[in-house]
Amino acid sequence: MGGLSKRATFLQDDWPPNLRVDAGNLFFDNNVIRYPQRLPQARITAQAIVEAYNQMGYDAVCVAGRDLAGGSAFLLELADRAHFPLLSANLVDNRGELLFPASVSLKRAGLRISLIGLTGEPGLGDAAPEELAILPWQEVLPALIQEIKPSSDLIILLSNLPPQTNRVIAEQHQDIHLLLQSGSTNHNMAPLLLNNTLISQVGHEGKYVGHLRLNWTASQKWQSSDNELLNLQKEYDRLDWLVSRVKKRGGPQIVYRDDEEKQAAFAEQQARHQKLAEKIKEAAGRSSVPQATFSHQFHPLQSSLADDPRINALLKDARQQANQLRRTRGLNNHLQEYSGSSSCRSCHEQIHQAWARTRHAAAYQTLTTRDQNNNQRCVYCHVTGLNQANAHLAAGLGDTLKAVGCEACHGPAAQHAAAPAEAPLPGLPSASLCLTCHSPEHDDSFNFDIDRAKVHPTTP
Amino acid sequence: MQSPTKSVRLPAGGGAYAGHVDTAPAWGRQRQPREKKMPVAAATLCLFLVLFTLSLPTVLAAAPNFQELALFYTNDVGGQTEPCG
DSSP: OHHHHHHHHHTTTTOOEEEEEEEEESSSSSHHHHHGHHHHHHHHHHHHHHHHHHHHHHOOOOOGGGGGGGGGHHHHHHHOOOOOOOOOSSEEEEOOOOOOSSSSEEEEEEEEEEEEOOOOOOOTBBBBOTTTTOOOHHHHHHHHHHHHHGGGGGEEEOOOHHHHHHEEEEEEEEHHOEEEOOOOOOEEEEEEEEEEEEEEEOTTTOOOOEEEEEETTTTTSSSTTHHHHHHHHHHHHHHHHHHHHHHTTHHHHHHHHHHHHHHHHHHHHHHHHHHHHHHHHHHHHSSSSSSEEEEEEEEETTSSSOHHHHHHHHHHHHHHHHTTTOOOOOOHHHHHHHTTTHHHTOHHHHHHHHHTSSSTTTTHHHHHHHHHHHHHTTTGGSSOOOSSSSSGGGGGOOGGSSOHHHHHHHHOOOOHHTTTSSSSSOOOHHHHHTTTTEEEEEEEEEEEHHHGGTTTTTOO | OOTSSSSSOOTTTTTGTTOOOSSSOOOHHSSOHHHHHHHHHHHHHHHHHHHHHHHHHHHHHHOOOOOOOEEEEOOOOOOOSSSOO
């Protein structure tokens, strides 16, 4: 799920006037900070991301702490390539000057919108690069809000600060109407209204797109401060998603064909959806000064969504460039402890044959068909003997290790293969080992007790 | 406002007209030309209309005319351009 080419397809729909923003941590993952050997490949990817965001028409991106992993010079180079501003109101160089614009103002849907960026710490205990400093938000934000307030109908803060800090900001500054955060959680966070600030965040790795439909008014106040209305709105959003999904797929007669009970249930949901819309409208009309309302959805970028050919082409180009960097040969001692699954075959013929029919045996192949076999973010889960730290050694793997083989679960077996009786294998793997790769993000239906049998289909 | 051409009978005890005493002589009341006051009122009205018309574009421009805005947002993409396999 996810991916830039699917996001581009999604954003091409016939949307009303809209704004496209990213709250940061766009270019690098935590592993680039942990394992700097991944940086050259990650830089190529970052350049491709900027080009993809240009094509998707993004309006602004916040500079987050993790975006500094490639160094300030590289980030400035990315900013030059971008058709959108990279924002940070608190990232300064050693002369105390801002590296990027603090805010940007633009007009959309008749609204004068101001966007502000705030950078947080890079994380993992690392400080910002030496030549940079991240100023406390209290030093910059209040004055900036006063400056932009007279010329803004709607103020949006893109914040990479911790969630507790964002809550303090929301409590102290009711002129910030929307706060979109990054770096706080891996999961989607539905909009939360605090004071007069709506706070939200999308889960990581670009699997979803957050979508807010705003009916902003001159009052510059959110209406949904009472819980009852907020609950109505939440129920409406859920049904709205369901109804539009069924309609998109051809209507209830097609989606629920041969199931009258589900068709009847859908008709009820559709009626409730319409009733809720009227209720919300009525509640909005009761106020003497019309107040702002919103509705919200997280759109999953499912694999069934078509890929955008332009974005696909530029990602392919980036992969090819990254492949030029992959010539990191020279296996380390760690990999010499592995013998490869073929050496297990002579003694464990039946087990090997059964394994050869599993998806583990074809795990590397799934990467090569997608030209992802040199992607250091992916490859260590599709081969034997690599992990996050040494994924850059993938190019040096022998063919017999290019699969999730015996030693991926049972541990390195070169000594065992040489002298089976003298060097027994440690035994069966634990669930925690499997979860290294079968994590909820990558395999949300993984069940250790059930799925381990799939690795040895002929064995009990 | 009372018409200057009509005499008014005060209600007993004053009522709503208490405090108002019409001292103008009858001939004077009859000779007061209605046409002289009307142009002033009409001119005021015209002036008001002209000023209102002139200021209309400014008033309209100042009034917020917001449409529905769709906001698409992402975060923490972390260099993930596409799924692994």
